[in-house]
Amino acid sequence: MSLARHGAPSDTVYSMITDELDLDGRPNLNLASFVNTYLDPNARSLLTSNLAKNLADNDEYPALLSFSTRCVSILANLWNASPSQTAVGSPTVGSSEAIHLAGLSLKRRWQARMKSQGKNIHDPGPNIIMGSNAQVALLKFARYFEVEARVLPVSEKSNFCLDPEAVRENVDENTIGVFVILGSTYTGHYEPVERVCEVLDEVEREKGWGVDVHVDAASGGFVAPFAYAGAGQKWNFELPRVKSINVSGHKYGLVTPGIGWIVWRDEKYLPEELIFELHYLGGTEKSYTLNFSRPGAQVVVQYYNLIHLGFGGYREIMENCLANARVLSRALEQTGWYKCVSDIHRPVNNNNNNNISNVAGKIKSAVEGAINEGQEEKETSAGYTPGLPVVSFRFADEFKREFPHIKQEDVSLLLRARQWIIPNYALPPSENHTEILRVVIRESMSFDLLDRLVTDIIQVTEQLIDHDEVDLSIIRKQSRQRHPNRKKDREEKQQGKDQKKESVKEKVEDGAKRLERGIHRSVC
Secondary structure, three states: OOOOOOOOOHHHHHHHHHHHHOOOOOHHHEOOOOOOOOOOHHHHHHHHHOOOOEOOOOOOOHHHHHHHHHHHHHHHHHOOOOOOOOOEEEEEOOHHHHHHHHHHHHHHHHHHHHHHOOOOOOOOOOEEEEEOOOOHHHHHHHHHOOOEEEEEOOOOOOOOOOOHHHHHHHOOOOEEEEEEEEOOOOOOEEOOHHHHHHHHHHHHHHHOOOOEEEEEOOOHHHOOOOOOOOOOOOOOOOOOOEEEEEEEOOOOOOOOOOOEEEEEOOHHHOOHHHOEEEEEOOEEEEEOOOOOOOEOHHHHHHHHHHHHHHHHHHHHHHHHHHHHHHHHHHHHHHOOOEEEOOOOOOEHHHOOOOOOOOHHHHHHHHHHHHHHOOOOOOOOHHHEOOEOOEEEEEEOHHHHHHOOOOOHHHHHHHHHHOOOEOOEEEOOHHHOOOEEEEEEOOOOOOHHHHHHHHHHHHHHHHHHHOOOOOOHHHHHHHHOOOOOOOOOOHHHHOHHHHHHHHHHHHHHHHHHHHHHHHHOOOOO
16 A cells, blocks of 8 residues: 555545444453543543643653652552652553563663673573463563563463462573563463562572562552452562562553553662663653653543542442452353353352462451441452452353354354454463453443343353354354344243343342442443
């Protein structure tokens, strides 16, 4: 495609582009993405009125710089930075940039330590440890900045997350750090940050290797601090070995793309050689980002959210997301057709996750706190497995035996015909024989929308069951109808299924009653 010699009328081009954009999915029904899709009217107004502001122009837009500094301070305190240290940080265009900056600081500190000991930094060179469930940004850091990526296999036993004992077996004196993920994108599980730090403490006592941890809290950084369940164990700057944390403001920070944050526990952990002093447009500033020009509007909205919502507002939203995730999980498993790989709906006492500690105390304090505030006792996340509001599920084994001709990807395909975007993909490499469907619950998931989703999943599954020989071309055609007509003889053939649907409906309605008691916050 090349640029036309002459332009076209504005209205014509606008219509052409909007027509093509109509073919895109609807963001609110894109349940594959963690990215926030809702802004309240005031936040939207702030966004549009500040679209033209460049965050790099600090001298021209001093308020942007001030908001940025305040956001870093709020996040540092939220993540338990020590008052005796000087936390530093910066907005980024997303968690990818933040992770690269964190990785670079790990590498530079390792180089300085090795040089001070008179050791070679080139042979065999630096390495960094992460689980095979790591998001691609972590792998990009290793490839782009010439660090060996030691990608450790995950398993069902480790909740498809990084295994601390595998870290012990793979760390050496050339390990610049360990990436630990607070919220796996596969199943929503939190990786055991505290246990990884304990293993590294033991390694340092035995070998003398001081290996730091960076926490990739792209999603969990705005969920764990507010949820009654917390993260199940320590994960932030309470742990001395955690030197930096990143988060995506455009995920559960409730801003639009693209805004991320990187915070170091103290300024001494940000190597001076990564800091540039810039003299630009008559001003002087210090910069330690990979990008120069960056949108400033998202910083304004992030600051607005932090001030407007406060701790209580964020807690209400995150608890609502987690409650909706539990309702969806229970409804899916109640059908008998699906099994959840995620554990967000499983009570802590019935969970085999040995990484969770001191939960009983957290539950007690959370419940007592609610009662003391004069609220009626209601279900919170405190009694459940900590994690992101993510529901990962697959066909139950019995279902696969009974209907071997049905492929799980067909469910995703038919739901897409109903405008839902729910991906079907394999678990990390060592477990890639298992495929999962994944739903990300965001603030914009109202209860009515959740009810519609459950209904559509049931109807789509029934549709597949009714076809002994699945003809996808016919199914696609039928699926274009939002409410397909039922066959007249369906009642007799589907009595068992109707009973299951009634049971599922009860689960959903039960969830609705709980949400009406104060957790639910509909924004649709």
